[in-house]
Each structure stands twice: as C-alpha cells, then as structure tokens.
Amino acid sequence: MSTSLRNSRAVALAAATAALLLVGLALAFYWVPNAPLEGFRQRIFYIHVPVALTAYACFGWAAWKGLRLLWTREQRYDLESYTAVHMGVIFGILTLVTGSIWARTSWNTWWSWEERQLVLFLVLFLFYSAYFMLRFSVDPGPRRERMSAVYALFGVVLIPVSFLAIRLAEGLIHPVVFDSQVNTRLTASQLITFVVCFAGTLALAGSLYVNELTGKRIDARLGELREALE
C-alpha cells in the first residue's frame, strides 16, 4: 500500500472517530432520558462501558497478533501486538478512572472492591504494565518478539480466569449484594446511544492504533539505520 493511500485512510478513520464520538456524546447528554434509578449520573455508562469493552478488544487483538507471530514467525506482528497492548493499557486506565468517578457519584466512594469490572481492570493493568517491563529489559530480537507474544496470549486467558476468581472472592469477602444492574435491560434509545458511543471508542482505538503503529515502525526503522551507520 502506498504511503499517501495509507495516510488518507488514517485521516478518514480519524474524521469518522471525531464524528462518531461527537454524535455519541450529544446523544448521551441531550437525547437519552434520565435513567429511572440513577438519574443524570447514569450517563457515564455511555463512556465507561464502551471504553472498557474497547480495552478488552485491544487485549484480544494483541493476543491474536501474538498468536499470528508464533504461527508465521513474521516480524511485523510483533509491533502490531505491542501497539495493541499499548492501546489496551490506555483504555484500561480510562476505564479505571471513569469507573472510579461512577463509584464516587453512586456510592460516595472512589474505590469499591465489590465492583468486579474495576477490580478486574486493576489486575489487568498490573499484568500488562509488567508487559512493558518485560519488553524494555530484553534485547530486541526474535526471542523478545516471541516472549511478548506468549505474554500477550497469557493475558487473554487471564481475563476470564481472573473474572471467575474475583466472583469467587466476592462471596468470600463480602456477602453478595443483588442490586439491579443498570445495563440489564436497555431501552431502544439507550441501546442506540450505547452502540454509537461504542463504535466511537472502537474507532478512536483504531485511529490511535494506526497512528502509533506508524510511529513505532518509523522508530524501529530509524534504529536500524542508526545501527547500520555505526
């Protein structure tokens, strides 16, 4: 693919991201009626949940690219997997921040160990932060590529296992509270808003991914050239 075509695609994706996010936020703030139980503050749902799902998508994408790397031994998958983890961590941090804000408005506390999603994202955040430590302390080469790929694969397996563990631990530490979950039954307008916001955050992740991947490729190429010069 030529550079100009790639650039124009990236610009189109960025424009679509901006449009989708603007429409999504407008719908979330001005169109959807207040939720009956939680009122205005429930609207953070349209940011928090899409961001969390996008983070999962990034981690899944990273593991898929890692699997492809182990399979085909093609070097380009390494940077793609790395960039996907990078994006996943950014969206994971956003999930923790928005979830913390939601917990503050709902239960008047910045952190609640009863909120499974938040605890899971904390575990994942720690896990994927170690991914960067691993990458930065191993010399570049095929072995590092495969180690990173294996670690990214462990990540997607850890997600359901940790989720199960957190559910089990919940019954242990606190009596399980059955509260009416906000997202059990969405009305049509809520669903439309949610889908637009989710598409917006996915497009945002994709846009950032393309951008960052280009940057990382240039960086790697520059490193190679430097080495050749020395």
Next chain:
Amino acid sequence: MSYLADVGTLARKDLLLELRSRDTLPAMLLFVVSTLVVFSFALPADASDAAAYGLLWVAIVFTAILGLTRAFAAERDQRVLDGLVLAPCDRSAIWLGKGIAVLAFLALAEVVALPAFALFFEPVSWELVAAVVLADGGLAAVGTLLAAMAAASRARELLLPLLFLPLAIPIVVGGVGASIADDPGRYLGFLVLYDLIFAILSWASFEYVVTE
C-alpha cells in the same frame, strides 16, 4: 516413553544439583518461617482467625517467587540453556523437568511451613492441605515459564515478581477460599481448573520462550 525419560533426567539433574550445592531450599525454608514470624507481629491481637490463613497464602506465594528466581540461575550463569535447547529432546520436556524440581522444592518448603503455621497460628485442615498441593501445581507451572522469561532479561530477579504476582492472584483467591469458606469444594475445583488451563498453556508455549 523417551519423552518421560528426558523429563526424568532433567528433573533428576536439578534435584542432584540442589542436593550437592544446597543453595535454594535452605533459603526457602528459612524465608517461609521468617515470613510467618513477621506476620505474627503484623497481625493485631484481635485479628480474626481468617486473616492468618490469608497471610499463610501470601507467604506461600512469596516463597515460590524466592525459589523461582533461583530456578534458572545455574542455566543462565553456565549457559546450560543453550545446550539444553540444542539437545535432541522436546523443548517442553525442559519445562516439565524444571517444573517438577520447582514443585519438589515448594512441597518441601511447605512440609515445614504448614506445621509451623499450625504451631504459631491456626489448625491446618485437610482442605487446606489439598489446596496447597493444587496451588503448588499452578505456581510451579506458570512460575517455571515466567522464570525462563525473566532469566533472559536484564532485570532478572526484579522482573519475575512483577510478571508473576498478577497471575498468582487467582491462586490466592482459590487457596484462601478453600481454607476459610464453608464450601471449600468450589475453590478446590477452581484451583484444578487454573492448574489445567495454565499448565497446558505453559507447556505449549515454553519452546517459544527459550529458543533464540
């Protein structure tokens, strides 16, 4: 059959090496007992009985990390791993042999730790022993793979706990649950599930981690 013979030879090599040099196991034993003593001072006098079980699991995970940081020390210093990778055996046999050795060290450390725990803190139930055995399997399986990764890095001993602790959280949940819950069966079942999933994954991916 030759696969099992390879695994046996590799495990025997590690156990023999430890028997002659004795530099990992005594450290693990001393560490786990010291940790328990430190915990007895960390717990307030009116802490619930359940808290002591939680601390026992922290001690077990930390002791496993201590042992694992040494697991590939000889291979790294003497460049044994290059030779093993070149040897005409399946690479996963290296993982299994090392895992069995790690498991043996961990089990020996707990043979001391559990009576010490019973002496200092709370009684040890059969469920707890079963949970410790199952947890050891998971800790050794995941730990051996991650230790091989960490041994190849510059940070080495520093990196292993960072890689290992997030993966050990489910083991702690299962272990603590089996020690204090009314229905330990669920938690033991969860530990079995964890062992199966991560043992298969580690077994399958070890080759990619050690080959250049």
